[in-house]
Amino acid sequence: MTARRYAVVGGGISGLVAAYRLRQSCGPDAEITLVEASPRIGGTLRTAAVGTDSLDVGAEAFIGRRPEVPALLAELGLSDQLVHPSPLRPLVFSGGRTHPLPAGTLMGIPSSAESVRDLVDADDLRTIETESTRPFAWTAGSDVSVADLVGTRFGSQVVSRSVDPLLGGVYSGSASSIGMRAALPTLAAALDRGATSLTEAVSAALPTPSPGPVFGGLRDGYAVLLDALVAATAARTVVGTGVEGIRRESHGWSVDGVGLVDGVVLAVPAPVLGRLVAEVAPAASQAAQNIELASSVVVALAFPPSAHLPQNSGILVATDAGLDVKAFTLSSRKWPHLGERDAVLLRASLGRFGDGTASNRSDAESIEVALADLAAVANIDARPVAATVQRWPGGLPQYAPGHLDRVAAIEAAVADLPGLEVAGAWQRGVGVPACIASATTAAARLIEVAR
Structure with a gap:
């Protein structure tokens, strides 16, 4: 049987995991090429020297x-x-001093005025306390920015002092640049089910407390994981060279700089994805290029x-x-x-x-x-x-309002192109776990096509 040939475009965690999963499934004879436009592998994961110490300077x-x-x-x-x-616990700096990070919130959105009593002034507290008594209308399936929803119902100080600090850490954005439906799916679900106020929806969407730590990390930094993936993948790795285009051929895909392959995973930022699929999937290209960074x-x-x-x-x-x-x-x-x-x-x-x-x-x-x-x-x-x-x-x-529709459009268009898969932080979460899941799914689909 002829060895399979695959190309993975993008050397961040999504591309590395996709290549690793392909190697796991196809064995040592498969030819896997990993292409990364920047001079280094790892994407937004990097463990750097800080004097005589080292520290993760991307995701930590x-x-x-x-x-x-x-x-x-x-x-x-x-x-x-x-x-x-x-x-x-972390603190929040506001009004010239630090405050405890509010408890009982959903990404900073309070479930009651008590949650943010130390952060906002008396007028905004009254706005929160009376929110459930004011008329509220929500169209199931709709999407707005987090700032539009929360600011209208709870006041601007809740947005700038409680919500923005948390969203800024996740997306390098703000409540005005992030859509509620993609960033806060449990809140969207509560609203779609007919919550009569934002207060009621937030209370319904709060996660059930679970035992165990909320976060994890790596003792010696993400570099350890990146190095292990590179070794286990045993791919031909090309750095410092971007892929200019891909073309569908009768027996697979032609990838610039790589050649003819049986399948390709595009694990690249959304604007780059949009450029690469412009000819083969125009609808996906348009949707991808509407995702800003x-x-x-x-x-x-x-x-x-x-x-x-x-x-x-x-x-x-x-x-x-x-x-x-x-x-x-x-x-x-x-x-x-x-x-x-x-x-x-x-x-x-x-x-x-x-x-x-x-x-x-x-x-x-x-x-x-x-x-x-x-x-x-x-x-x-x-x-x-x-x-x-x-x-x-x-x-x-940026998971702006309508982000899930853009992702759905990309996935639907690519689904019509056997042997081409996509993965990345633009898809279903910017965190490392979501990127691993995205890449694992992409690799599994490629393997399924080959069977």
């Missing part, structure tokens, strides 16, 4: 209740890398042991606080294994969708901005012993 955690990452670590013999954060910057800092961090896992920053940093991860507090190191480690995240200020600063300017905001929120004015700046241009897709 994953949702613990999802099984994909622990299962993949077990497959690769890396279960001993699995770690969990400390029980310390947000850029961000991470400044990783190492301080001497004498630097004192608050006893919290991080500090989120309200969008009306007048600062540039959107969040600080107090890494040495959040992760017990990092707290054992000599240096005090933390990360500052800057940049939101639609605002290019952070991306346009130099590295030196980014570090100084991070230090100034750190002094404002945590009264830390020490100088770092080391700093690393990581830029993520177009790093995260």
Whole structure:
């Protein structure tokens, strides 16, 4: 039997997992080529040196209740890398001071006025308290931005001080750039079922408390997982070269720079996907190019042991606080294994969708901005012993209103093209577990076509 030939375009976690799953299914004789346009493998996962230490400067955690990452670590013999954060809670900086992160919320949307009593003023509290008594209309299946829904019902301060800080951490966006249906599916379901107010819908959509840690991470950073996937995949890897086009042939697919293959997985950002499928799937191309991207910057800092961090896992920053940093991860507090190191480690995240200020600063300017905001929120004015700046241009897709319709249009168009599959953070979640699931599904479909 002739060995199968596959191409995977995109060397982020989605592309690596797709290639790994193909290798698992097809065995050592399959010819698998992984093509990545940038100079490095890993996409928005990267473990970088910060002085004599190392720290994840892209994604640093994953949702613990999802099984994909622990299962993949077990497959690769890396279960001993699995770690969990400390029980310390984050703070929110607003109104010139820090506040405890509100409890009893759904991505910052309160289930009662009590949830945000410390964050918003008396007028907005009354707006929340009386929300269930005001007329409310919702059309099942409709979609609006989170800001439009929450701001109208609960007031603008809830959006800027409670919702924006959480959405900014997930999407590098804000409540105005993120659609409710894609980002908050349980809330959409509660509204579609006929909730008579937003208060009622949020209460119905709150997750049931479950035992165990909410998040997980890797002791030595995501680089360990990336290296293991590269080794296990045993693919021919081409970096620094983008694929300019793909064409359907009578016996498979022709991929520029690779040649004729039996199947291809496009694990690339949505705008790149739109360009690559413009000729073979125009409807998918149009939908993909309507998914916009947000850029961000991470400044990783190492301080001497004498630097004192608050006893919290991080500090989120309200969008009306007048600062540039959107969040600080107090890494040495959040992760017990990092707290054992000599240096005090933390990360500052800057940049939101639609605002290019952070991306346009130099590295030196980014570090100084991070230090100034750190002094404002945590009264830390020490100088770092080391700093690393990581830029993520177009790093995260924006799940704008109508996002699920765009994804459905892409998937429907590609379904008519046997041997072509898609995967990535634009599909059904920006987190690492969702990307692993997306890639696993894409690879499984390719294998099914070959049978």
